[in-house]
Amino acid sequence: MTRSELISQIRKKKSFLCVGLDPDIEKLPRHLLKEEDPVFAFNKQLIDATKDYCVAYKPNTAFYEALGVSGWVSLQKTAQYLREQCPHHFSIADAKRGDIGNTSARYAEAFLKNLDFDSITVAPYMGEDSVVPFLSVPDKWVILLALTSNKGAGDFQTLPVGEKSLFTRVLETSRRWGTPENMMYVVGATQAVMLSEIRKVVPDHFLLVPGVGAQGGSLEEVVKHGMNKDCGLLVNASRSIIYASSGTDFALKAGEEARKMQQEMESLLG
DSSP states (O other): OOHHHHHHHHHHHTOOEEEEEOOOTTTSOGGGGGSSSHHHHHHHHHHHHHTTTOSEEEEBTHHHHTTTHHHHHHHHHHHHHHHHHOTTSEEEEEEEEOOSHHHHHHHHIIIIIISOOSEEEEOOTTOHHHHHHHHTSTTOEEEEEEEOOSGGGGGTTTSEETTEEHHHHHHHHHTTTSOTTTEEEEEOGGGGGGHHHHHHHOSSSEEEEOOBSTTOBOHHHHHHHHOBTTBOEEEEEOHHHHTSOSSTTHHHHHHHHHHHHHHHHHHHHO
16 A cells, blocks of 8 residues: 555545454453354454444454464454455554564565565664565555553663664664655554654654553544644554454444544544
8 A cells, every 4th residue: 555545545534543453362252262263253343343434454463473373374364354355444464573684574575475464563673674674575564663652662762872862763764764655653652742753853754653542542642743744643542442342242342432533533633
């Protein structure tokens, strides 16, 4: 998906919602456990219920990898279902990869070619040669970790490097590797007040913003500090949507929660 196509979908749907598909086997509705593939059954119904209200989906690959071979099968089926049923939705493999060049090239092949996701989250710690292999895949995106919302984010990300913080150095350096047409950045919603500073460094890039919903981030604050002329935001919600109910009505409730977020986003888009 190109940048212009993504912007078009945001304007058409009046939404910049990304739904996280993070199927914790311990939290799946019990009635799904009788299915041949409970994880895919869960995802399929969630996708069907929320696709009208979101513009992106983000499976966190850890929830699939933890299940071994069956989890990889579920992930592959989910990726295929998204391609077939949601061809205009932006898909994100939340894999947080990043290794020496030849290894990154294989990760890129796995997620961007074989599974055919539109994008992949990448850790920048090992530098340019660990990121460029992902950027070398035509028509695909890298979503680089910049300033996350987890408890330990301050251990490294906000440490001063000279007169600037480490995450600022990451932004300044990495923006030379890609462009706003193929690179985004992860910025946690609980770091919303920092978005204004981030926008000074990367004014045109899209930002993937997790942490709204169950983690307590404010959508209004994210928009206030992070939106640009093209919207420039994909706000992810996972648990607040996919676990809105643990009963047989889980998909219905997920759709209702997604619709509420879309309506709030519509009002904030103006």
